[in-house]
Amino acid sequence: MRIELERRPGHSALFSVLSPFIALGLTVVAGAIMFTALDKNPIDALYSFFIEPLTEVWSLHELAIKAAPLILIAVGLSVCFRSNNWNIGAEGQFIIGGVTGSILPIMVHQWDSWLVLPVMLIMGMIGGAAYAAIPALLKTRFNTNEILSSLMLVYVAQLFLDWIVRGPWRNPEGFNFPESREFDVEAILPELLPASGRADLGIIFAVVATLLTWFMMRYMLRGFEVSVLGQSARAGRFAGFSANKMVFFAFLFSGALAGLAGISEVSGSIEQLQPVISPGYGFTAIIVAFLGRLNPLGIFAAGLILALTYLGGEAAQISIGLPDKIARVFQGLLLFFVLACDTLIHYRVRLKFVAHAEPAGEGA
């Protein structure tokens, strides 16, 4: 037996809508089998994964908190990836954004004005963009591969943050523990509905960024430029677009959004700098970008779903004692099924039964 794909004339509108649900269905079946094999009640497990986090208001707030940075970063990355620029260092830009945004509340903490917060956010965006400008500069000036340079800069950023919170920015009241001064109230991102949960302005930034990016990609010349240059640099040149300028635009844009995500996280959730401010948002966001098919609206949905699996993993640990490793395996399965089912949008899948088999049909 072998599998053959046949390209559809256009993309299938039916499967565009249907494929996420097929993927979910397959994940549920595979998950049920796995949970049963592990002696866990599959219904309970699936309930705590997908439903329980949605049944309470505070948990919805938490969903927004977890999803906001993923969406912000991924929306920026989608522009980058569409223009064929491979920025995989968003994690580093997130961290540097968090650091530069914190300059004000840490070094000039005496200054209390309503201006503090907007300036912080802008400085965070500038920091993220500036850090992303390094791989862009190296790429345009020295032809340096951006996948590598942006990735290496992640480690550098992590160590820089580590150094600054243990050294120059160490909290003078913190018994020399590795953390910065705590932010004053002016420097803290306000919560949306403090009565019901912790969600802050971060999710609003994510919504705005999603809509603006969607608008840009769809209706503005700049969006067109991104797609053209991404599909063929040659065609872009004929249209009079500059590939080098696009490299900078894409990196600065995604860097700024990653930086905004960074400072929002620091200011909204952590309220001080710590040696580690991201549980890998910058990398997870790459998956979110692709799960959302590089479309801002799709990314918004994908960010929420991925955030849900994190919350669900915890819920399952508590309510049925599912080890967190199994939660991660389950998450990996979900990703695989979603990716696989998206194939249906552009292709018809045929199973052919012939005598000679493809060397490797089904994977492990």
Place this chain on the structure above:
Amino acid sequence: MKKTLLAITAAAVVSLGATAAQAATKVCFVYVGSKTDGGWTQAHDIGRQELQAHFGDKIETPYLENVAEGPDAERAIERFARSGCELIFTTSFGFMEPTLDVAKKFPDVKFEHATGYKTSDNVTSYNSRFYQGRYIQGQIAGKISKTGVAGYIASFPIPEVVRGINSFLLGAQSVNPDFKIKVVWVNSWFDAGKEADAAKALVDQGVDILTQHTDSTAPMQVAAERGINAFGQASDMIEAGPNTQLTAIIDSWGPYYIKRTQAMMDGTWKSQSTWDGLIDGILTMAPYTNMPDDVKQMAMETEAKITNGEMHPFTGPVTKQDGSEWLKGGEVADDGTLLGMNFYVMGVDDKLPQ
């Protein structure tokens, strides 16, 4: 099973949550790592198992593993608070602010945060005086080492680690005044490969005793391979080096968890700042092995003296690395200075980032 009064009140408080407290009291744990990490988190999890065994089916002890410090921690703790936990142990320094934040919202739930310095009405801070064990190790190293130089594999320059380095060195200098240590920071709590590399680098530079403030057994394996001695960390690492380990500092949180849970059930739980050590059984030493009898004798005597309060590792005269005097003869360091320790004593071959 009879419900305690506390359980009923707690259940009333959290009845808006999905699952109300059942008959058993819930004591919950938030871990920063995996419960089988062979070090820090595993030690806490063994404590949790001892707690569970002690109270049997009177309690339930759910836990969350691999919780990242930051917003994830706050969510995890809040989830526990809402799901009917009455006592929540958060076992990493980075959980301090999230614990305090959640504690504010749930005044009837009790919280215990490990290795921090802040407390509130319903948040206790608890820690262990690991440095007591390091002093004993230092003395052993001072006796055993031929080169007079020990290698110290360190994680992050925080007071906890700096305190350990100083205490180890003071112990060593108490038997060999010229003793030196070389410090290598690996910037990680747990990276077997890096720890092994650091261990090899130190041995190549002539140290003949290794000690570590990181969690994997890799340095012990390297020491065994190179035929020198080493000290275990967080748990007994004798299996990784049967002919290598001199002793190990063992974190034994079990007795503390049992004590505090009992207090909570009795209604005598109060917020406090606990810094227990050898005397409270929160810190124990693995058997003294692979050393001559006289050294063993000395180690056991020191252990006994520290346990009964006769001896304090940080007793003057002690000079700081920069040559200034820290403790006068006979003066004992106060806990405040120890808690925020940010300087080396004379004899450390390293500079602290300031």
Place this chain on the structure above:
Amino acid sequence: MELIVAVLLTVTTAATPLLLAAMGELVVERSGVLNLGVEGMIVVGAVVAFAMAQISGNPYLGALCGALAGCAFSLLFGFLSLTLVTNQVATGLALTILGLGLSGMIGENFVGQPGVQLEPIAIPLLSSLPLVGPLVFNQDIIFYLSILSVVGVSWFLFRTRIGLQLRAIGDSHGSAHALGISVIKTRYLAVMFGGVCAGLAGAQLSLVYTPQWVENMSAGRGWIALALVVFASWRPLRVLAGAYLFGAVTIGQLHAQALGFGIPSQFLSALPYLATIIVLVLISRNRRLTLMNTPASLGQSFVPDR
């Protein structure tokens, strides 16, 4: 002298897993496929190798099983990205997430057990040479395989017909298909080779480097391996140089610390990464040479037209 040998031995141990995993990925990328799941394959290889060595007591069987596990795991990537033409970047990342979870699950019962080590095999006569003897001719089997992989891959890519075909596919899968070369089949084989190499790299971690199993023990080495391939501009000998350079800087910074230079350790830890960027910039300034070696259809999916 003894010190130099000891230090260099440490460097070879640190460089071997990077070299192996990068060499596998190099072949994969030369065929036009970008598999970002190296980290996941390494960690699965490490846990399976350790588990099998513990169960059977034979580390060689362990290493073999580790390699096979890496291969099996890579087929999952292959099935999705080649047969179902999913996006390679996303699929690779998902593979890493799954690998980290799966390895934790498999290894749960093996944590903390002292492992069986792959012992060095001394090559008669040669191993008694000064300096190179202990360094090159008295090592474990995985080290020899890693060096062999450099020679083998160089020969294969540039001296054999099928190597030429593989490079042709990486440069232009459309033209290669038109010439009658089986694109998908070749790519499957390349991906499997990448899996075997990554699995062996994992086995080196859990059987040689630090003979034990701990969760996430790959600790980012898969990412470094990926970076090395680009760093080496897809040339096998440069991968060898890159892996050893990276290993040398990593070990060197630890020695610098032990000597007590007083430089912040974070700065020293960042050195290997900064060095990689700088060397890459220097290499890639020659635009013509870089373009010549870069597989032009890297990361693009291929579906044969009929």
